[in-house]
Amino acid sequence: MSTTTSATTTLLQSLKITAAKKAIGNNPQAHRRMKLARKLWEQIQLAKSQAEGTTFTLTKFRSVVDPDGGRRSVEIARRVRAWW
Secondary structure (H helix, E strand, O other): OHHHHHHHHHHHHHOOOOOOOOOOOOOHHHHHHHHHHHHHHHHHHHHHHHHHOOOOOEEEEEEEEOOOOOEEEEEEEEOOOOOO
């Protein structure tokens, strides 16, 4: 047991600790701009589908628990509401 403890401590002592760099791309203005652009794209697609007489639904993935306890991803339809 002492061999693994000493090996662990020597390993930890050999590591260098540096300051973590902040992730680039966390700009709140850019995030809101992209969110608005995505929602506008949805509205354009909805208008096109209504002009053609078809329905427009988006799909998203949701994790559900099976009766046997396993998790799996299920694709569900997400309704897009018209802004007009």
